[in-house]
Amino acid sequence: MEDKKKWVAIFGFSAIALIFSVAAIYTPWWRVTTTREEEIMNNRTISSGYWLSQKVYASENSKVGLTWHDKHAVYLSGNNVTFRLPNNNTKIEIEAYWVTRQRGNQSYTSFLFSGVWHDFWTGYHRQNLTTLDDEEEITENMVIRAWKSLEGYSEIDMKCDFGTFHIFWTYNSTEHSNLRDAWKKGELHAEIGCSTVAFAVPLEDMPASNEDKNALKSLCTITLDTLATGVAFNALAIALTLTSFIRKKLYTVAKYAAIISAILLLIAAIYFSYGFIPIISKFESVTPTTLCILPGKQISSMWGEIEMSSGLQQWLWGPAFGWYLAFTAFLLNAATFILICIIGKTRR
């Protein structure tokens, strides 16, 4: 019984380490994002993540808050721009449909945008998106389906030439089915938004010299190779742990596989963190230029920030989840090694 517990503990540590190290391949290793204060104050979030697969995944999320409405329209504001929905006379040609639904004791109102989209808050995207301009597409069924799948929060993805355009809206008024009553009584909490998500830019297309791009590619390749070798040793450690249930002596071999895996994962993490910054700091922009320009010369260390004039942070960068996963997998493999050593010692 005691032996079984120990075996489960060793296997558990190894298995989690393997999951983490494999996940590290499929998650970004370095990121630069706008901060929460930027999101709250300016209603936008921009994020770029560097992956070992030599791609930069970028996203933008901008929010528009409900400010006022009258009988015929809803007025929205975002990034110092207030506009009216629906609006037939001005440059902003956005129509909004809103449908109120009763669910239990609560009523929900759904907003749906359609028409030609102009980016009214950042000015970064000038593409006209007409995916949802077909009246037939905007049916109540669609709205109802969205509510059912995501309570209190709805979203629709629209494909366009540079990525996925992601519209979301949330709305709930606590007791009142009537929007105006709810608003007047201060019981209205609304968040209406729109964001672009998950468009990937190959390293090739990043604004930098070919020399720097090649250096970054080479860094990613070497890191990925080291990581993959670490994963292989980790898998070997698991296999040996499993077989050691039958042949107990294989514990000893498993511990060497675990420590080699740990060392490789640590090397991958350290190598990336030391090599990445000197290269990225030479980039003209560390974010894809379709989003915004953040010059690489501003990046001088693995972790860092840019402050607003008010002293609050505007940009924040540092290792992303993949890098942390690799580091944690190193720790877990080291823990496996120590655990096997301790158990071996107590047996003797």
Added chain:
Amino acid sequence: MTKQTPNISSLVSLFGAILIFANTMLVAASGVPIIVSSYPVSSVNDLTTSGNPFWGRIALGVRGFVEGPLMLFWITLSTINLFLSVLLYLKTGKPEMPSFFIIVFSILSIFTGGGFIIGLVLGVIGCGMGLQSRKILTETFFGKLLGAARLDSKLYKLVKEDPRTLGEAALAIIFVNILSGLGSGLYLFNADKILNSSSSDAPFKILLLGQVFFDTSVLTSPLINISIAIFKWLILSLIIYLVGVKLASLRSEFDGIARSIAFAYAPIGLQVFVPLVFSNQPFLTSQWPMAIFLITNFWMIFALVVAVKQSMNLSIGKAMGLVMLTGTIYWLIIYKMIFPVAHLSGFDIPGIQFDLQPMELVLALASLSVILSILLGVFKRR
């Protein structure tokens, strides 16, 4: 004394360590503290304007501690914590050393969310019991505190009959009041920054970004709390002894009563969780801290009834009557005589205090408690 297998305590701490590890990885994934709020707001003004419904937020992680290279330290700490918990569970050596480190690491995990808070609590309780693994579970210090909070009558009887527990009783008072003092000190310090800050910077950081401001003055609160609490404990024990033994002719010893009463303070330790939630007004200054204050104090009163019942071998009705009467006397002495005098002498008592006005109402309630205690048979001879 029977030796117990530390399985329950090690299992509790293992579960706590898993939660702490998961929470730390979640914070590493997001790169910033995770803030859960009742509904989104775009500025502090949305919260300070009157007539708004309740808004509250819980921050998992402390801003300024998780964004930079310090995150590596937290990840390492949570992994070592997990490793030590596994070692403890596997019983590979003496439990004292890993237990001690798990307690320290669990407390430090508050900077990354404390394993959704539950992990921290489980880690501390599990390993607190693990530290005394040569005793049976209910005889450990944390086991006794838990038993006291669960209103376990056997625990109070055990404490009353065992004179060796006097040290633990004093330790219970100190421990509980460190927790309560830290909680209220930290909360009041940050609430003061939200309400009285000249710029909107501090309220913005505390309410919307999850920052918790800290100052050495926050630490003075638990220190003062300890001395006041020991003083209050002795006063309360003395009043119960004088009224119960000398006035109502019940049989008991002063130290037995004092030991039982010390453990009845256990629920007050929950006040450490007050700074978990920051909200908008008027909930910030009144409802939320007052709710925790009332819940823990009423809980303590129930614990006190059980403690008095066991230490004086009374019926539950008689114990309630005695607690009501002595509680009233105690409250009048502490809050209407000693604290106002201390205040007049320029000594401000920190923490949240409960006051009743006008004096006529206080006297009416005091008279009512005397009548009720007589009706409950406090002065009836056996």
